[in-house]
Amino acid sequence: MDYDDKLTYGEAVSQAESFNLAGYTDWRLPSIKELYSLIMFSGLDVDPMSDSESKPFINVDFFDFAYGDVEAGERIIDAQFVTSTLDVGDSQFGGGNLMFGVNFADGRIKGYPTGNRPGAAGGKTFYVFYVRGNKNYGQNDFFDNGDGTITDQASGLMWMREDSGEGMTWEEALEYAENREFAGYNNWRLPNIKELQSIVDYSRAPGATSSAAIDPLFDCTEIQNEAGQPDFPFFWSGTTHESTRNGTSAAYVSFGRAMGYFDGQWQDVHGAGAQRSDPKTGDAGNYPYGHGPQGDAIRINNFVRLVRDLD
Incomplete structure (x- = not known):
């Protein structure tokens, strides 16, 4: 072949x-x-x-x-x-x-x-x-440090157990990370897109487990999606997605349904754990029926889960 x-x-x-x-x-x-x-x-x-x-x-x-x-x-x-x-x-x-x-x-x-x-x-x-x-590649080895942080002993990264609790633009997410002090550490940052995708649990999804696609050790803020369903957010990475739009989009991962407006209705078109990119700034209201052939939902105000390298 x-x-x-x-x-x-x-x-x-x-x-x-x-x-x-x-x-x-x-x-x-x-x-x-x-x-x-x-x-x-x-x-x-x-x-x-x-x-x-x-x-x-x-x-x-x-x-x-x-x-x-x-x-x-x-x-x-x-x-x-x-x-x-x-x-x-x-x-x-x-x-x-x-x-x-x-x-x-x-x-x-x-x-x-x-x-x-x-x-x-x-x-x-x-x-x-x-x-x-x-x-065993890609299998996480999480340890709850008991201080609001979780270490993945497989990757050598420490994550915040809680997310940002609200959406924000990409630039606001960078500023949020730069100014954050938590659990005695001040070197928190946005994860790159591979780091963020590494903590997706593909055995979980809102429609199957009524949870985000992440280990239950983590807290994940619940939202209401475009179809009015209880759901979970998209999360920003620090990775720019280069395109003919000159770097104006950044990559994210969906930890809930990856919605699109297709066949006249909002539905999960790509699944929890999908990775796409959205504009770093702008107004999501300009995309009432999503974007592209599957009407992919555009969410400019995405959530954040910070990470740091172990000392």
Whole structure:
């Protein structure tokens, strides 16, 4: 199998069992945390139908990469890669049964249907990177320090147990972190996007566990989403998402439903644990029906969970 032979989710799962490369036969689909470890935010998000000024969100010196095949009717950004991590939430987008995939063309994690799409012949197809080795990669080892902080002994990072309790713009989030003193420490900061994604618990989702997609050791402020449901926030990272918009957006992770206005209603289109980007400043009221083909909700005032490096 060539790397760029796209497969459906079912084909990717089944072909892993017989995949043989470099003398190894224990290849498997990566988890979302394993695959996301390859992402690089030196990439450039581009026009969905044009590869001008394009730069993938992966190191092409080491990994093969191809954009979508426009001549075959795909979009340039149809470069989604499959993982073994399924959405446990209640999203019915695209027929339900979503899989979290990484798009190295536009630098995002989204939920994608694993089966046939309504009104389409066959299922969505994906690029595939198989992996082998450490099956414990991405597993957290949290320890409650008893002072409002939680240490992940797997990553060597200390997190605040509580979040900011309110949304704010990206610049306000930077200022919030810079001026914060807590538990005797004054070196708190916004996490970069990989650090933030590292604490997502993909076995949790509002529609499945009535909780945020994070270990219950953490407190997570409840909000009401665009559909009027009890939900949990998007959280800012300190990572700028470069694009033709000249760095005016920053990457975030949804710890609740990743809402979009689609088919005339607000619904969870991408799943708890999705990673996208939103404008650093502006007025979310300018996006009453979201943005993009799935009507992705735009939340300019996102929440914050601070982190610090262990001394």
